[in-house]
Amino acid sequence: MRTKYLILAVVCLIAASCSYFKKERNTAYVARVNDHYLTFEELEAHISNNISPEDSSMAAKSYIQNWATDKLLLDRAKLNLPEERQRDFRELSQKYEEQLFKKAYKDALIERELSDKIDSASVLNYYENNSVNFKLNEDLVQLRYLHLDKKMKSIKDIKRQFLRFNSEDMLSLQEKSLEFKSLSLNDSVWVRVSDVVKEFKENKNIELNKPELLKAKHFLEIESENENDIFFIYINSVLNRNEKAPLSYVRPTIEQILLNRRKINISKNIEKEITKDATKNNEFEVY
Template identity: 25%
Template sequence: MKKKEYLKLSKNKSFVFLALTLFWVSCDSFRFKKEDDQEDTVVAELGEQKLYESELVAITANSTTPPDSADLAERYIQSWIKKQLMIRAAGNEGNYNEAELNRKLLDYKYALIVYEFEKSYIDQHLDEKVSDAEIKQYYDSNRDNFILKEIIVRLNYVKIEKGTTQNEKIDKILKSGEENKQGIEELAIKHASNYFLEDSTWVKFDDIIINTPLYNHPNKVQLLRQNKLIKADDEDHTYYLKILAYKLEDQVPPMEFVKEEITNIILNKRRLALADQLQKEIYNSAIENKEFKIYE
């Protein structure tokens, strides 16, 4: 399947993560003294940096038992020490341009601010309703983008213990070729160990047979082509698969199978359009109000 179109705003996530990482690291190196610090017990110390008991209390507040709290506190202390050692080593050994680091930190900060601003605007203006007509139009125009990489099927699947009196009934119903969904469902609910009877839903074939003797079948394509009713046994169970329809690898899947994926693509396109619209509105407003100048 070709690469999907994703919201370019998501690219800012890497900036956001790095900005937060730098922020946390830098914040760990500084701690503003509070009025009650003199009563706060130091639990770990490295150079001028101190870890206080009040910080551990906040970390372990949601632990359910004292052993859990103690284990979490110990792991946090070890993590804090390792991080402080890395900060000290980086400061001593690293050859850094402080002005360049500050510029990058500002860039990350501004990227985060812009990301949150755009996200808020998009959340307020995004129309999340996608019609079936829009989905069909996108599907018809981009069918080659949805080539299957695995087999999908519509089927009735029943797993039942071997040797029960119900095996013969299920076998007879499934072999009859007549639609008797109610009869299959009643038997499955009462007697089956597992079943899947959503016969209008397309699913991945491997997801259905993963815990059956069929999973390692050497030729699943031939299996589907030659059998409308597949039956397999292991030591304890019999597995029935009534194949209603299938699509093979390298074929185009039915629209229903990719409907959710197409919906997300359309919504992402709308998000991109809104982000672009916001940028243009702000830029055009700045031009109209003569808020910036460009010098030759």
């Protein structure tokens, strides 16, 4: 409520100093430019209740000034631009509006038809038939890592479990996760080498040697500069640039391709059915 009265006060001050602002008897309006009226509700909607009175006053004044400038420019443009050009603009606006309506309606119909997810068989079939298109343009690795304090008493046992990494070792390391500063034990996921290097540099202040990351079945033990932290990294598998991309890595891309195809087919069917129904119901005739 305080903001509302403050805005009204600001409006009165502006109205007194600007010749093109005229306080209407109907207090629903706070400003006028020719035949354009700014309502109090519109102004209030653009002024936050979570700001100070001073900021609220400035925001109200700024909004009114910008609104007035916008309307004045619009009126000057309509007055001075050639009628032919204005007619072109109106036609473009109408076409754009029609496109928005049609797209929104078709999108709603398409979403209703897209109830089923892309099945794994379709993804695999597309992958096998288009494998030549799935060549890597960068190096990928599967790895796991631990970030821990060098002073941990059980560090030797942890290292042994990390390297051996059977099911019991993995479970044991997961149970100790709160003792580690960070970890990632899922070494079945393919990640970009460039992302690994960036992650360690920006978030762990560690410069990784990229060639060392491109050695499969390779273990790295790295000490941080402060000599308190240590990193265990194990490179499980490597895929080099220009090799065939693994299905798990390109699966999201394939699913999106198949989804877009399905949308196109549904869209074409909608256009056929809508014309067919309109003809049947005498809504569409060709003379």
